[in-house]
Amino acid sequence: MTEASRKTRVAILISGSGTNMEALLEDMTDPAHPGEPALVLSNRDDAGGLAKAEARGVPAAVVPHQGRPRAAFEAALAAELARARAEIICLAGFMRILTPGFVQRRAGRILNIHPSLLPLFPGLDTHAQALAAGVAIHGCTVHEVTPQLDAGPILGQAALPVLPEDTPETLAARLLPLEHRLYPQVLRARLSGRSDRIALLS
Numbered sequence: 001m002t003e004a005s006r007k008t009r010v011a012i013l014i015s016g017s018g019t020n021m022e023a024l025l026e027d028m029t030d031p032a033h034p035g036e037p038a039l040v041l042s043n044r045d046d047a048g049g050l051a052k053a054e055a056r057g058v059p060a061a062v063v064p065h066q067g068r069p070r071a072a073f074e075a076a077l078a079a080e081l082a083r084a085r086a087e088i089i090c091l092a093g094f095m096r097i098l099t100p101g102f103v104q105r106r107a108g109r110i111l112n113i114h115p116s117l118l119p120l121f122p123g124l125d126t127h128a129q130a131l132a133a134g135v136a137i138h139g140c141t142v143h144e145v146t147p148q149l150d151a152g153p154i155l156g157q158a159a160l161p162v163l164p165e166d167t168p169e170t171l172a173a174r175l176l177p178l179e180h181r182l183y184p185q186v187l188r189a190r191l192s193g194r195s196d197r198i199a200l201l202s
């Protein structure tokens with residue numbers, strides 16, 4: 001493979017079921033994709049996504065956060081990422097906050113998917129936040145990670161209507177397939193050097 005067609009090595013960080021991870025891995029099975037999976041990392045050894053990654057032949061590792069200082073956790077993460085020669089990091093349901101130092105050393109090379117239309121509803125319980133606010137439209141955002149939580153430049157968003165009977169659970173269930181469409185499109189665009197923001201409507 002020539003240098004011009006060399007694929008970017010993508011690490012995916014998860015904490016749970018890893019359905020967004022699967023969407024990214026599935027998209028990278030396309031030979032024309034500009035990225036290739038380098039590693040899946042989880043901070044939890046019970047993350048369902050680990051087995052899904054292994055079933056696809058993607059190396060998966062656990063870096064536990066429990067029982068050690070944040071600096072040691074991040075040093076272990078960094079060592080795994082370096083070993084896998086990861087060039088870009090996709091947070092996909094990774095439920096740990098990374099320190100400003102870790103993020104700044106990888107400025108512009110960490111993406112995250114967040115289940116709200118940022119800047120609305122950063123943090124946790126986004127579907128309940130959306131229902132409590134009475135918004136008519138909800139969605140998800142893929143953004144660049146910066147030291148300030150859920151506040152980095154927006155790379156793409158997907159939106160859906162909030163229905164009168166919606167609960168946090170039904171909203172989450174209807175949003176997840178949109179997340180699975182949005183994140184792969186944003187990663188492809190990013191790795192192809194495109195800077196247009198992606199907008200999807202349900």
Ligand code: GAR
Nearest residue numbers: 016017018019020021093113114115
């Ligand atoms: C997704 O809904 C993702 O947007 C959210 O966690 C879920 C992970 O599902 N991420 C966050 O809340 C990050 N703050 P998955 O493990 O099936 O991809």
